[in-house]
Amino acid sequence: MPLLTIEKLEVNFDTYQGKVKAVKKVSLEVISQETLALIGETGCGKSVIAQSILRLLPNNAQINGKILFRDLDLLKLDEKVMASIRGKEIAIIFQNPSLALNPVYSIGLQVGEPFRIHQSASRNQSIQESIRLLAYMKFEKPGSAVKMYPFEFSGGMNQRVLIATALALHPALLIADEPTQGLDRALIKQIIKQLDRARKTYSSSLLLITHDLTVAQAISDQIAVMYAGEIVEQAPTADFFQKPFHPYSQGLLGSLPENGFHPIPGQSPSLIETLPGCQFHPRCKWAADQCRGEKPELLSIDSRWVRCFLYD
Amino acid sequence: MIELQQVSYGFSRGWPRKQYHIVLNNISVKLQMGKTFGLMGNSGTGKTTLGKVAVGLIRPFPGKVFFHGNDIFQLTRPEWLFFRRKVQMLFQDPQGSLNPKKRIDASLWDVLNNIQVSLYQQREIIENVLDIVGLATDFLFRYPDQLSGGQNQRISLARILLLKPEFIVLDEPTSALDISVQAQILVLLRKLQETHGLGYLFISHDPEVVKYMSHSIGILENGTLEIIQEG
Numbered sequence A: 001m002p003l004l005t006i007e008k009l010e011v012n013f014d015t016y017q018g019k020v021k022a023v024k025k026v027s028l029e030v031i032s033q034e035t036l037a038l039i040g041e042t043g044c045g046k047s048v049i050a051q052s053i054l055r056l057l058p059n060n061a062q063i064n065g066k067i068l069f070r071d072l073d074l075l076k077l078d079e080k081v082m083a084s085i086r087g088k089e090i091a092i093i094f095q096n097p098s099l100a101l102n103p104v105y106s107i108g109l110q111v112g113e114p115f116r117i118h119q120s121a122s123r124n125q126s127i128q129e130s131i132r133l134l135a136y137m138k139f140e141k142p143g144s145a146v147k148m149y150p151f152e153f154s155g156g157m158n159q160r161v162l163i164a165t166a167l168a169l170h171p172a173l174l175i176a177d178e179p180t181q182g183l184d185r186a187l188i189k190q191i192i193k194q195l196d197r198a199r200k201t202y203s204s205s206l207l208l209i210t211h212d213l214t215v216a217q218a219i220s221d222q223i224a225v226m227y228a229g230e231i232v233e234q235a236p237t238a239d240f241f242q243k244p245f246h247p248y249s250q251g252l253l254g255s256l257p258e259n260g261f262h263p264i265p266g267q268s269p270s271l272i273e274t275l276p277g278c279q280f281h282p283r284c285k286w287a288a289d290q291c292r293g294e295k296p297e298l299l300s301i302d303s304r305w306v307r308c309f310l311y312d
Numbered sequence B: 001m002i003e004l005q006q007v008s009y010g011f012s013r014g015w016p017r018k019q020y021h022i023v024l025n026n027i028s029v030k031l032q033m034g035k036t037f038g039l040m041g042n043s044g045t046g047k048t049t050l051g052k053v054a055v056g057l058i059r060p061f062p063g064k065v066f067f068h069g070n071d072i073f074q075l076t077r078p079e080w081l082f083f084r085r086k087v088q089m090l091f092q093d094p095q096g097s098l099n100p101k102k103r104i105d106a107s108l109w110d111v112l113n114n115i116q117v118s119l120y121q122q123r124e125i126i127e128n129v130l131d132i133v134g135l136a137t138d139f140l141f142r143y144p145d146q147l148s149g150g151q152n153q154r155i156s157l158a159r160i161l162l163l164k165p166e167f168i169v170l171d172e173p174t175s176a177l178d179i180s181v182q183a184q185i186l187v188l189l190r191k192l193q194e195t196h197g198l199g200y201l202f203i204s205h206d207p208e209v210v211k212y213m214s215h216s217i218g219i220l221e222n223g224t225l226e227i228i229q230e231g
Helices: A046-053 A079-085 A107-119 A123-136 A155-167 A185-201 A213-219 A237-242 A247-254 A289-293 B047-054 B077-086 B104-114 B119-133 B137-141 B149-161 B179-196 B207-213
Strands: A002-015 A018-031 A035-039 A061-069 A090-093 A173-177 A205-210 A222-227 A230-236 A299-301 A304-306 B002-013 B019-031 B036-040 B064-067 B087-090 B167-171 B199-203 B216-221 B224-229
Touching: A002 A046, A002 A205, A018 A035, A018 A046, A018 A205, A018 A222, A018 A230, A035 A046, A035 A213, A046 A061, A046 A173, A046 A205, A090 A155, A107 A123, A107 A155, A123 A155, A155 A173, A155 A185, A173 A185, A185 A205, A185 A213, A205 A213, A213 A237, A222 A237, A222 A247, A230 A237, A230 A247, A247 B179, B002 B047, B019 B047, B019 B224, B036 B047, B036 B207, B047 B087, B047 B167, B047 B199, B077 B087, B087 B149, B104 B119, B104 B137, B104 B149, B119 B137, B119 B149, B149 B179, B179 B199, B179 B207, B199 B207
Parallel strands: A035 A205, A035 A222, A090 A173, A173 A205, B036 B199, B036 B216, B087 B167, B167 B199
Antiparallel strands: A002 A018, A002 A061, A222 A230, A230 A304, A299 A304, B002 B019, B002 B064, B216 B224
């Protein structure tokens, strides 16, 4: 059963250079107690989707479409209701831990904030809860960690603090926006292991946004590939890594170290001027005249979806 | 060739009683031209510090750095300027290594003005170098924040190539980039090494990337360098 359904979501930003079409009619489903990984290059609109779910986008954003969370359309909700959902029902882990944490508040106060806001807990109670959460996140001395400040922790520890904050009220949906960016390989393994364990313990669903294919492969059930604001392929993770359908997905897997670093030629297109036809055609080795003129629709093949004329 | 001879370096930290923290302890290594030395290690082990010592940005204490047999800290001013031109460093954060207030063309002109290239030749040289790094000339009129991470990293590389270097210290050049862009930059770096005979000190914490790029590999741990592959 889908917990979150995104229907034809469109997000545009008005800028001095023109209208940036960051997300173009994206439809997605996050199934209850499953992990959906959203992968793609930087700037393809992954984080914009995450922020539009929680309605955290700036004022110059125009959002169209539907985001249904347990039959509630999040885009139409009152701001007060939305505030009661943020952190309690849907929680987000932001990509830069050192910027996402407040440098002047202690860790204990920050991890305990959801308890004070949503459950009217006292300061002491919230700190007790943060000690419990930090112990769950495998901090060696949670009692002294709550008194420390973000600058005293490494990037990996701050990331674990953010995960603990997001898990505080056992949210039904957890959104992790590049949780492993800028971390060492050893730390990445540790973080994804803890993220997956937390999701299972609290029976939450996870929307994992990443550009690291190895992270997506390790913990996701379904994978959706984004390119220039569109979903170009969606498939069960195991099938995707066995045989990617879309030429862009094939290119992504080809650039992995184990496949010999074969880069995709060219650059991703600007989101201001939309290309006619398929967005990937200037970089695609299979591009035909049809790709340059017509826009491919998402086609269903078995349990997968792909946006390419090769499978028409 | 760049040779680091018994190089040590440390930072003092703590207040009110300062403690001395040794990052590099008696390290000797030879970095060859036309070859890549891969340097691995966890965060905070001193990989970047070793890179900065090799380009002369920080002075080891004690220890010596030789460039083509000459101690770089004993060079005369013209020799020192020549050395700084020939040994360059490419940093991890592509956005942070370019001036956000300057257009890309101005960033490139700066380099050419510094080495006194005449205005008549500048346009042709810039077009050539952009062609080498695989960017179109319309990028010249943009600002760093209007380019992607991979494009900014190519511009930083173009700035370095304008100086016709012999050796480049690459400090995690792809760790902030996407996997597909990472492959593009690595392939470009290898191609440049083949065509221009450049030497690299390639710093990374990703073993797969280091293995792909390097002829010899060393691991930095607790201030000491252990060579695990000789090339």
